[in-house]
Amino acid sequence: MKSAANHIELIFSEEGKLSHLPNYEFRPQQREMAEAVTSALEGRSHLILEAPTGVGKSLAYLVPAILHAVKEKRKAIVSTHTKNLQEQLYRKDIEIARSLVGHDFYAVIFKGRKNYLCTTRLRNALRQQRQLFDTGEAGELLRIQEWSQVTRDGDVENLPFTPSQSVWQQVCSEIGTCSSMVCGPHCFFQKAKRQAREATVVIMNHALFFTLFAMQDAEEYFLFKDDFVIFDEAQTLESVAGLGIGKSISRAQVLFAVHRLYNPKTKKGLLAKHRSKHHKELCAQAERATNAFFEEVQMAVRALSEKSTTLRIRTPRFVSETLSRPLQQLRSAVREVEDDEKSKVAKDELVAAKRLIGEAEMLVEEFLEQSDSALTYWVELSSGRFQNVHLNTAPTSVADSIAPKLFKKGTSVIMTSATLSVNGSLAYFQQRLGAYDARTLILDTPFDYQKQMRLVLGKAVPPPDNPAFEAAIPEWIYGSIARSRGKALVLFTSSYLLRKVAESLRGRLESEGIRLLVQDGRTSRHALLGEFKNDIHSVLFGLDSFWMGVDVPGEALEHVIITRLPFAVPDHPLIESRMELIARQNGNAFMDYTLPEAVLKFRQGVGRLIRSKTDTGMITILDSRILSKQYGRTFLLSIPRCPIELLGPDGGAFQAEMEEVADI
Structure with a gap:
């Protein structure tokens, strides 16, 4: 072998199997x-690896991962941040890897359970509709019932319409009501779980990984045996x-748990047919207590800021604890109904509803107690017609909370991205995650920036x-756009400044045939990016989400203009x-x-x-x-390193050298 x-x-290698693929070019990196x-992988050690754009990092980790997993009968978990990369890996890169490794293997995308339809709960909901x-x-x-008969995976993303939360929450997989003992082999979540157990490669997102990881007690593996x-x-x-292993509870979540039993307004719920008015009144009481408690939280936040x-x-205990007692009373009453209930279907749903009430009660209590000094506690208020209130907790130091369990001996954690280093070193990334024993490697770029940028x-x-910045910046942005003709x-780092500059420049740009696309909340990020790619005479003004994950090769993007260095305002509680x-x-x-955080975002x-x-263009700061x-x-x-120009007071540019610029 x-x-x-x-x-x-x-x-x-230069003459290896990859070299025979169309459009392939050998890259030593x-x-x-x-x-x-x-x-x-062979040494069961940890690795932090910066692989610049163009290296072809997906295949560079997939092929070794598959070869190792097949040979050693281990499981490879590949975790990404974005859905786009998950889809690319599953639909494109996995298939290329399959053609290269010479082994048969099975790969799946695995999502959180609430993404999947549970056929048992669907049958229950139809009986109780x-x-x-x-x-x-x-x-x-x-x-949803009609769709369940034709869908292959039961993934809500493939449902041909967007269901209301009140309906989907009654039919999606849920702890307690959807399990291998309760559900048959046709339940979509149980099927997805079984496929993940059998797969060689399991693709998921970071949020799901850390949510499952926080629930996992085993010391010898992450999520699956020998992974x-x-x-x-x-x-x-x-x-x-940090957010994955943290906790959160909101007004909407507590109300959903109560209304699942009985909604006084719609007169719907698991207890709707129950003869006792007492239980329905307890639901109404819990609803009033929930609204009163979260309104008190909201007023306390407004008073402080x-x-x-x-x-x-x-x-x-920054507000009074007025919610536990009504929730406890409701939970006790549900237990009585549950004991009397003859139908297993109704009993299982009541048990699940009671669990949600108990979880809400516990999370509110934990937030008010603030018993763990390693956590940060904060409240978020959402705007809109329904003003939701979230109580959040997360570890202040991710390194202290996850490093001992994540970077264990006898297995491998491999971390990669195009941007992990600061000033040529991976020490900052290591320190933030506590990955001190990981080997580090920064690869060279395959691009010739001296010629391309x-x-x-x-x-x-x-x-x-300077107070003059806000008034001056529209003209500097306009002059920069003119240099590349769109x-x-x-x-931008500020939505206020983005809107102000957009209002100032829209007429001038459009009179010159340059279409202005703006991330103002009216159009989705995906749609804006699609329009920008398809219209080479356009300019896109973007905020935080456009600083990463934007891939526009070719002439549609020949100029990136950074309006200000992306220092985070330390107003978020975690920061x-x-x-x-x-x-x-x-x-x-x-x-x-x-x-370091600003440099990485930059x-x-x-x-x-x-x-x-083949891309060329300029970066203007x-x-x-x-x-x-x-x-x-x-x-x-x-x-x-690339050629540098300085913009003078008249907007004219003159050349400079890096050594001279860095010493200014």
């Missing part, structure tokens, strides 16, 4: 990455892991903290508490957290431009702090 190293050579992944649903909802239920995990898009791990919709809570720096632009992605923790440990919150933004070896502040050097040295 060939060794793993021989397999990698046969596939990734891809082979180096495949060798590093193979070595980590008169007491659970109004006419419109009953119509949706029948459409290993590869995190692609690993730059998001700290934020996603008039404008902010997110507030850190530092004081236990220019960097233009707005030396004469007023800095963002074809530009303009990245605030993490900075306080650094200060308590005698660190420098700006140098040790704020700056690198993501710059990375939107060059997506292939309109934040003059990159030249005037000492930390600007860290930003400049974290992106590929």
Whole structure:
């Protein structure tokens, strides 16, 4: 049998199997990455690997993962941040890998249970539809029943309409009512679970991985026996892991749990046909108590901070605990009904409803107690017709909370992304996750940035903290757009500034035949990106979500304009508490957290431009702090070296050298 190293050579060498694929070009960085992944898997060690755009990292980790999993009878978990990458891996890259490895294997995408239709719960809902649903909802239920007879996977994403939450929550898989003992082999979630157990490769998202990981007690594996995990898009791990292992409860969730039993307004629910008025009154009482409690939370937040919709809570019992007793009384009453219920169907649903009430009661109590000093507690208020209120907790230090369990001995965690390093080092990423024992590797870029990219720096632009910045920036953006005749992605850090500049420039741009696309909430991100790709005479103004995950090769995107360096405002409770923790440990919150986070986001933004070896274009930075502040050097040295131009007061550009610029 060939060794793993021989397999990698046969596939990734200049004359290997990959070289016979259409449009393939040999990349030594891809082979180096495949060798590093193979070595980590064989040695059951951990690896952090930065693979710049164009390396072909998906195949460089998939092929070694499949070869190792098949040979050693192990399971490969591949976790991504975005749905787009999951789909690309499953529909394209897995099939290419299959043609290369010479082994048969099985791969699946696995999602959270609430994405799947449970056929047992569907049958239960159909039997109880008169007491659970109004006419419109009953119509949706029948459409779901028809779909259940033709769908292959029962995934709500493939449902030909968007069901209301009140209906889908009654038929999706749920702990307690959907299990291998209760459901037969035709239940879609049980089928998906079985397929994941049998698969060689399981693809999922980071959020699901860490949610399941937090529930897993076994020390010798992550989610499946003898598994290993590869995190692609690993730059998001700290934020996603923190929320995944944290907890949240909202007004809407508590009301759903109550209304599942009985909704006083619609007179629907599991107890709708129950003769006792007492139980229905307890539901009404719990509903009133829920609204009163969360309104008190909302008023307390408004009193502490008039404008902010997110507030850190530092004081236990900052509002009165008025919710536990009504929920306890309701739970006790449900237990009585459950004991008397003869129908197993109704009994199972009552047990599940009682569990939800109990969970809500426990989460509210834990939030008010604030008994765990390692957690950050905060409230979020949502706007809109129904003002929801969320109580959230998450670990202040992800490294302290997950590192011992995640980076265990005897298995492998492989983390990769195009942007993980700061100033040529992966130490910051290691420290934030606590991955101190992981080997680190930064691959060279396959692109020739000296020929493909220019960097233009707005030396004469007023800095963002200067009152003149807001008035001046529209003209500087207009001049920059004119230099490339459109074809530009303009990245903002403030929705206010984005709207103001869009209002100021829309008429001028459109009079010159340049269509302005704006991320203003009216059009989805996906639709905006599609229009931008298809119209080479357009400009796109984007916020946070456009700094990463945007792939527009070719002439539609030849210019990325960064309006200001992406420093996060420390107004989110988690950011605030993490900075306080650094200060308590005698660190420098700006140098040790704020700056590295901004550099990584900056690198993501710059990375939107060059997506292939044939792409060319320019990056314009309109934040003059990159030249005037000492930390600007860290930003400049974290992106590929390329020709540099400086913008003078008249908007004219003149050439400069990196050494000269970095010393300004």
